[in-house]
Amino acid sequence: MVRALCQRNGDSPDVDRLIIFNWYSYGDNSLRAIRKSVVKYQKYFPHLGKNIRFDPALRLLVLSLFLALIQPAPILIVAGQHEAVRSSHPIVAVHTRLTDEVEPWKIQRSLQMVREMGASSIVEFFPWAYYHGQDGGIAWEHPDLVIEHASAQGLKVVARLGLTPAWARPTGTPLTHLDEGAYDDFASFAAQFAARYEGKVDSLIIWNEPNLSYEWGYRQTPVSDYVNLLMKAYPAIKEANPEMRVLAGALAPTLEPEGSPWGLNDLIYLNRMYEEGAADYFDGLSVHAYGLTFPPDTPADPGLLNYRRVELVREIMIKNNDQETPILITETGWNDHPRWTLAVKPGQRIQYTIDALELAEKEWPYVEMVAIWAFRLPAPSKSYMDSYTLVTPEFVKKPIYDTLQEYAGN
C-alpha cells in the first residue's frame, strides 16, 4: 500500500515534489523500498517532476513508524493443565474480585494463589452491565477468561450476577437500578450465562443484598420485587441449564426497621420472601455473615449483627419447611484497619477467621461453603476496605493468607 503526499514547489511551479513512503517497508531497506516505490508509481504521475527529496523529517517519520511497528509479541497466557485443589478443609472459599482485573496474567496468578492457599471455591461477581449490549450481543471474553482459569485451577465457581446496563434502566439512574421492566432482559442474560458455563459454574447468585435500598438504586422496594425477579430468573436458568443451581438472598445483615428508606432487617426480609412464594425459586441461600468486632462464637441474637446470625437465618428456613436447602456463606470476614470502628486487630482477625471456619465445619452441616471477603482487589481502594483482603494488589501475601494456607494443610 502506498500513500502519496504531494507538495508543490513554489520556486518552480512546473515541478512537484513527490514524497512517497511505503507503510510496509521495514529496516534498512525502507529507503530503498521507498525509492523503488517512487520509480514504480512515477509512471502514473507523468506530469510530476522527478525532483524527489527525502528530507530529514521524512527519514525521522519513517524511522518512527518502523520502531512503532516492531513490537514484541504479546505474552500468551494459557490456562495450562488442570490442577486440583488440595485442602484438608474444603469448606474454605474466597470471594475473588476479578471483575475489574483486565490483565490475564493477574487473573491467572490470583486463581493460582487461591488454589495454593487451599480454597476449594470462589465467589466472583460478573456484572450484567459490563457485558450485555443493547443489540443483544454479549461480550463473553472476560467471563470466559476468569472461568477458564478458575476451572484450570480446579476451583468451583459461584457466580454473582448484578448491575443493570444503561439501556435497561432509566437515564440518570445508577448501575444498581433494576425495575420490573428489565426483569426479562436480566433473566435472558442469566439463562445465557448458565448455558454457556454449563459444567464450569456451579451456582448463580441472583442480585445482591436486595434488602438494602442502595442495591435497587436507592429505591425502597417491596420484598415482592425481589421474589418476582427470582420467579423470572429461575425458570429461565433451569431451561437453559437444568444443572445450574440458583442462589437467592445474599441478604445484608442489618437491623433497619420496617419503613426505613435504607433497607429492611434481613431476618424479616427472608421470612417475607417465603410468604411471597420464593421457596420454589431457589436451590440454595446465599448469606453474608460478617463478624464486625465480635469473635465468631459470640451467641446469635436478633439485635446483633455477628457471625452466628447465620443460625437465625437457618431458623427461619426451617420454620418455612426449607431445611433441605443449603446455605452458602458467600461473604464473611473480619477487617483489621487501624481506625475503622468496626475493625479488630490483625492478630484477632487471623484467629477469628480460623475459628469461624472451624465453627462452620463442626456446628453447621447445612453450610456448604464459607467464602472470605475478599481475596485481592485489583487496585487499592484507599479506604478501610483494603483491610479485608488476604493478598495485596501487588500479590504480596498478608500473614492471614499464610495462616489459612497452613490451616488448609498446604
Added chain:
Amino acid sequence: MKHRRITWLPIIVAALCFIGTTSCQQEQDAWDRIQESGILRVGLDPTYPPFEVLAADGVAGIDVDLAQAIAKDLGLRVEFTYFGYDGLYDALATNQVDVLASALVISIDKFRDFAYTTSYFNAGQVLVSRTDFPHKDPASLVGSTLAVELGAQGHVEAAIWERQIHELEIMPFASTTEALEALSRGDADAALVDHIGALVHRDQDSSLVIGPDLVTEEPFALVVLAGQEELLDVLNESLVKMSEDNQLQIILDRWLGK
C-alpha cells in the same frame, strides 16, 4: 430558480448555544438549589475516626468540622446523612446529598462522573524516627530496623524496601501503636506507618519526629458530581480561605494533635 444554500454555521452555533445553556443550567441548578434552600447536604460514613464517627449528639470529626466551617463561610446550614462506604458515591449520584466529606481519596477512575476539590489532608505512609536519631528518607535506613504494623500498607511498602536497602530488617507489630512504641523504646530505628496514626501517636510522644515527605500519596478531598463547576468553585474557595487563615490547620490539629 434560485437555490438557497444551506449554511451550517448558524445551525452549529445555535446548537452549541443550546448545549452550553443546558449544561450551565445543570450546574446552576445544584448551586442555586443549595443557596435557595440554605442547606448543604453532606454524605459521610460515620465509622472512620478521627474524620467522622458517631457521637452522643450526632456525628463528630475532621470532616464534620470541615463541612460545618465551609457551610458557615457560605452562609449555609449543614445536614449530614450517613451511608455505608459502598453507598457513598451512589448516594451522590442519586442526589441524596450535594457533597461527600468522608476521608475519600482522589480517585482517577471516578473522574468521569465525579469531581474532587483540592486536597485538605494527605493520609499516605510516613517514615517516623526518634528526634535523637532522625531518619528523613529510606536511603538512610541501611543496616537499620524498621517497625511496621503487621500486614498493613506500611508492611507491604517495607517488603519492597527490604529488597532494595542493604541489611534492612523489618519488625512487624500487631498495631501502629505497638510499632511506634517499639520505636520510642529503641527496639527499632524507624517506623513506617500511616500519616494519621503517626500524627495521633506523636501528639502523645514528643520523642518522635515524622519525616518531611510522605512515602506514599493518599490525598483526601471533598466530592461533588461532575459538571457542578460552580459548587466545586465555591467549595475550593472556602478551602483556600480556611488554609490561608489557618482554620483548616486548627481543625486538623484538634483531632490529630499539633
